[in-house]
Amino acid sequence: MTKSLFSLDNKIVSSLLSMAKFGTLAAGALALTVAAGAAEQADAQASELALPHPDGEIVIDVTRVALDTQMQILEQLQACLQEGFEFADADGNQQIEGDEQFDWDDERGFCAESARSDFRQAALREEIQMANAEQSELRDEQAxxxxRRNEANAAISALTEGAMAEIQEEGL
Structure with missing residues (x-):
């Protein structure tokens, strides 16, 4: 399976999934925490994430998802993988072997699909927020x-009344 690494966050996901394959998700959580701090310090944000999936890599556009939201989704992904690993490891020996691999592939696939769905929903929420903010700005501009139109109309009315009064005075 090829792994394209587009950003720090993408490396985190790849590391999580690789570690999850070997049952070392506690180390994955630590890597996520450390990398999250490094990403925030560098003010970096991923543009794409590649999630390894049993049926082929899933590439997700996350340009419209805030970094803190990305990190929350990655934490959810890590928790999903941990639960999936525990489920797939039927004999509890901290290894995925034999028929357990089929369950593990299903669990990883479910987790990757869930993360993709979460990113899509987050992007849509942020687009809606931006559209609402734009709409609010347009309403303010319209107001x-x-x-200004009302002020101009009032000024025109005042000028018209003044001109009419002047005409009437001259006419009398």
Whole structure:
């Protein structure tokens, strides 16, 4: 399985999934925490994540997902993998062997699909928030334009009334 590493977060996911394969998810959680701090310090944000999946790598566009949201989803992914590993390791020997591999592949696939869905939902939520903010700005601009129009109309009315009054005075 090829692993394209696009960012620090992507390396974290690849590491988590590789570690999960060998049942060392506690180390994966530590790597996630350490890397999360490094990513925040570097003010880095992934543009894509590649999640290894039994049926082929899943590449996810995360440009519209905030870094803190990315990290929450990765933590959920790590928890899902831990539960999946425990489920697949039927004999409890901390190794995936024999028929356990089929269950493990299913669990990893489920976790990767769930993470992809979470990223999509997060991107949609952030798009909605941006659209709402834009709409609010447009409403504010429209209100300002209406106020300026009303001021201009009032000024025109005042000028018209003044001109009419002047015409009437001259006419009398």
């Amino acid at each position: 300002a334009l209406i106020a």
